[in-house]
Each structure stands twice: as structure tokens, then as C-alpha cells.
Amino acid sequence: MKRIPLPLLGVAMSAALLVACGSSGSGTPAAPADAGLVVQAVTGNRFDKAEYTAKAGSVKVAYLGEPSTNHTLLITTPDNTTIGPKLKAQAGGQDEGTFDLAAGTYNMLCDVPGHDQMKATLVVS
Numbered sequence: 594m595k596r597i598p599l600p601l602l603g604v605a606m607s608a609a610l611l612v613a614c615g616s617s618g619s620g621t622p623a624a625p626a627d628a629g630l631v632v633q634a635v636t637g638n639r640f641d642k643a644e645y646t647a648k649a650g651s652v653k654v655a656y657l658g659e660p661s662t663n664h665t666l667l668i669t670t671p672d673n674t675t676i677g678p679k680l681k682a683q684a685g686g687q688d689e690g691t692f693d694l695a696a697g698t699y700n701m702l703c704d705v706p707g708h709d710q711m712k713a714t715l716v717v718s
Contacts, residue, residue: 622687628655632701634664634682634711640701644714649696652717655689658682664708668692668715669700679704 624631629652633641636659654677656666666680666688676699677692694717703711 622657622685624655624657624687625653625689628653628689630654630715631657632666632713633657634659634662634666634703636661638662638664638703638708638711640703640711640713642713644716645701646716646718647694649694649717652692652694653689654680654692655687656680656682657687658685660685663705664703664711665705667702667704668694669702671698671700673700 630645630647632645632654634657635641654666654668656664658664661684663684664682666682668676670676676694678690680688680690682688694715696717699715699717701713701715705711
């Protein structure tokens with residue numbers, strides 16, 4: 594029988610536990626299957642896209658955080674009126690909320706101080 598050094602055995606067991614728990618290994622949580630819109634914060638204090646699309650009506654939004662920083666997500670009208678809840682993704686976590694969206698163009702932003710560049714457009718049809 595071949596012996597495995599203890600440090601390597603620990604690494605192998607940790608990897609097996611991660612696989613068993615369903616981790617993708619990327620440090621980013623998985624979006625729920627019923628989300629109508631998925632927004633991800635990525636390294637560099639930005640969103641994963643500059644523009645998102647959704648269908649008008651009640652939209653479940655999943656906000657996925659990147660592993661090292663907390664972020665928020667606000668959806669606003671062109672005159673800066675906030676629509677729906679403020680979503681908060683803790684480092685490596687996620688948040689979800691339901692938004693009643695009419696057809697039109699909306700702004701998306703993170704209001705954490707220093708994250709001014711986290712802006713995107715949401716086009717609802």
C-alpha cells in the first residue's frame with residue numbers, strides 16, 4: 594500500500610469536500626435557477642457587463658459578489674429614483690431581490706464609497 598504524506602492528504606481531503614459541497618472553485622456563488630437577471634461584481638470594482646437586459650414585469654435579480662470586497666446594487670430611473678430594494682453582496686456572497694420594472698432604460702450602480710466606476714445600463718423591454 595502506497596503512503597500519502599499528511600500535508601498532501603489534507604489537500605486532497607479539502608478538495609474532495611469542496612467538490613462534495615458543490616463549489617465551483619471560483620469563489621463566486623451560483624445564481625438561483627429562477628433569477629430573471631444575474632449581475633456579478635468582479636475584481637476591479639466593476640460589474641461583469643456594461644449593459645444588461647430584462648423583460649418587463651416582476652424580475653428576480655440575483656447579485657453575486659466577488660470574493661474579496663463588499664458591493665451593493667441599486668437600480669435607478671434616469672432621474673435617479675431608486676427602484677426596488679438595495680441589494681448587498683458581501684465578499685463572496687450574494688443577495689436577491691424582486692423588482693417591478695416597466696419597459697425603459699435604467700441605471701445600475703454600486704454606492705459603496707470608492708466604487709464610483711461600478712455603473713451599468715439595464716434595458717427592459
